[in-house]
Amino acid sequence: MKSPGIASLGFREAVQHFLETALLMDIPQSTRLYERACQSLATGVSSGIRRHATPSPMYYERADGPYFFDVDGHRFLDYTLAWGPLIVGSNHATLNARIAEQLSRGYTFGAQHRAEIEVAERLTQLVPGVEQVILSNSGTEAVQAALRLARASTGRAKFVKFEGHYHGWLNNVLVSYRPKASDPVETTPTCGGQPASEYADVISLPWNDLGALEQAFAKYPGEIAGVITEPILANSGSCLPEPGYLQGLVDLCRQHGAVSIFDEVITGFRIALGGAREYFGVQPDLSVYGKAIAGGFTLSAVGGKRAIFDVLRQGTTLHAGTYNGHPINLAAALATLEILSEPGTFARMHAHGQAIRAKLQSKSLATTGVGTIFSVHWGQKTPPKDYRATLQSDMASYTKFRLGMLEAGVLLLPDARWYVGAVHGEEQLAQVTSAIDKVLG
Numbered sequence: 001m002k003s004p005g006i007a008s009l010g011f012r013e014a015v016q017h018f019l020e021t022a023l024l025m026d027i028p029q030s031t032r033l034y035e036r037a038c039q040s041l042a043t044g045v046s047s048g049i050r051r052h053a054t055p056s057p058m059y060y061e062r063a064d065g066p067y068f069f070d071v072d073g074h075r076f077l078d079y080t081l082a083w084g085p086l087i088v089g090s091n092h093a094t095l096n097a098r099i100a101e102q103l104s105r106g107y108t109f110g111a112q113h114r115a116e117i118e119v120a121e122r123l124t125q126l127v128p129g130v131e132q133v134i135l136s137n138s139g140t141e142a143v144q145a146a147l148r149l150a151r152a153s154t155g156r157a158k159f160v161k162f163e164g165h166y167h168g169w170l171n172n173v174l175v176s177y178r179p180k181a182s183d184p185v186e187t188t189p190t191c192g193g194q195p196a197s198e199y200a201d202v203i204s205l206p207w208n209d210l211g212a213l214e215q216a217f218a219k220y221p222g223e224i225a226g227v228i229t230e231p232i233l234a235n236s237g238s239c240l241p242e243p244g245y246l247q248g249l250v251d252l253c254r255q256h257g258a259v260s261i262f263d264e265v266i267t268g269f270r271i272a273l274g275g276a277r278e279y280f281g282v283q284p285d286l287s288v289y290g291k292a293i294a295g296g297f298t299l300s301a302v303g304g305k306r307a308i309f310d311v312l313r314q315g316t317t318l319h320a321g322t323y324n325g326h327p328i329n330l331a332a333a334l335a336t337l338e339i340l341s342e343p344g345t346f347a348r349m350h351a352h353g354q355a356i357r358a359k360l361q362s363k364s365l366a367t368t369g370v371g372t373i374f375s376v377h378w379g380q381k382t383p384p385k386d387y388r389a390t391l392q393s394d395m396a397s398y399t400k401f402r403l404g405m406l407e408a409g410v411l412l413l414p415d416a417r418w419y420v421g422a423v424h425g426e427e428q429l430a431q432v433t434s435a436i437d438k439v440l441g
């Protein structure tokens with residue numbers, strides 16, 4: 001890994017360089033494995049965003065409860081939860097037992113089995129207003145299924161998405177994701193290989209702004225099939241919706257015959273058992289779930305009122321997939337939902353996250369979000385309310401902090417987002433708060 005000469009760096013960069021270099025020396029096995037991976041695995045990593053990891057993409061040998069163990073012999077207290085799914089941690093006895101049991105009964109059938117019904121029933125019991133679901137494997141896929149349902153049931157093509165919101169890596173949704181502060185608010189691609197024809201029907205708007213949405217409906221009467229939003233802007237600074245915003249969005253959709261879609265891939269089974277529907281008391285037409293739903297296994301789902309799935313029953317549109325309803329993932333989901341349903345679980349998780357936030361705030365840092373998913377901001381006097389406001393956050397200072405925390409044995413995500421799960425207890429709280437004290441002085 002090449003780095004600039006230390007003499008050419010400012011103080012902040014010099015500190016960062018020092019930390020990175022110090023850490024690099026301490027992860028020789030990871031560094032070697034990454035070099036080896038780059039020979040055969042294009043880019044060396046399996047998901048684009050991991051490529052730019054600092055100090056270097058790291059390799060893990062195993063995980064247990066809230067701890068990750070890397071190939072260089074370090075143990076890290078984990079607040080990444082693998083970007084969200086590991087809400088009950090790793091090596092959980094109940095999950096292990098249920099998965100082992102299913103393994104001996106069949107890997108997959110490509111056909112019907114009881115757990116599909118059990119998971120569907122459980123989801124309809126847990127999530128307010130969800131009467132039926134469809135199952136798939138990743139959040140990316142489930143978002144596409146929701147958009148197709150919206151388009152098929154309205155007979156319209158356009159949909160609205162908001163700046164800074166992430167709905168998977170496919171061409172029609174990976175737009176207006178990371179515009180610069182100087183860019184106009186419009187639908188722009190995020191990377192190469194995204195032809196304009198694939199996002200021609202996408203209207204990108206600023207979030208938390210009902211006026212902007214109202215104007216879009218006025219500009220495109222009868223053309224907008226749906227509006228998709230993260231209920232908490234977890235992918236860009238964990239900004240919260242303004243009071244009444246989510247209900248206003250759902251109401252505007254109803255008024256204009258469009259389908260409202262909450263992308264709950266992060267918030268589902270994380271901010272409450274019933275996700276944003278329960279937490280904010282708002283029921284959109286469709287909700288998309290992933291990540292925490294199966295505790296680290298690849299399940300996603302779309303849920304809503306029975307009528308919204310009529311287009312599938314009538315055969316007007318299609319949803320399919322070789323691995324849909326995969327028995328192992330469903331066994332993991334049933335176990336995860338059972339663990340999360342234990343009384344007091346969400347209160348405990350939120351209290352844990354709020355205690356970390358209080359510690360960070362005591363260091364004059366702003367935090368946004370809720371207990372179980374939040375972000376920390378350097379250089380913000382007030383918590384940001386939308387994507388553009390998060391651009392003012394000083395990410396270089398966060399990176400320095402994150403690398404310090406890594407040295408102190410705590411693993412954090414590169415984008416300042418913290419995931420808290422049922423796996424974090426008093427012992428972990430003591431460990432993380434003392435690491436924060438150590439790093440921030």
Ligand code: PLP
Pocket residue numbers: 083137138139140141143166167168169230235263264265266290291
């Ligand atoms: N939607 C949201 C809100 C997400 O955060 C993500 C992934 O981070 C996705 C969709 C895509 O999910 P997946 O990575 O499982 O395809």
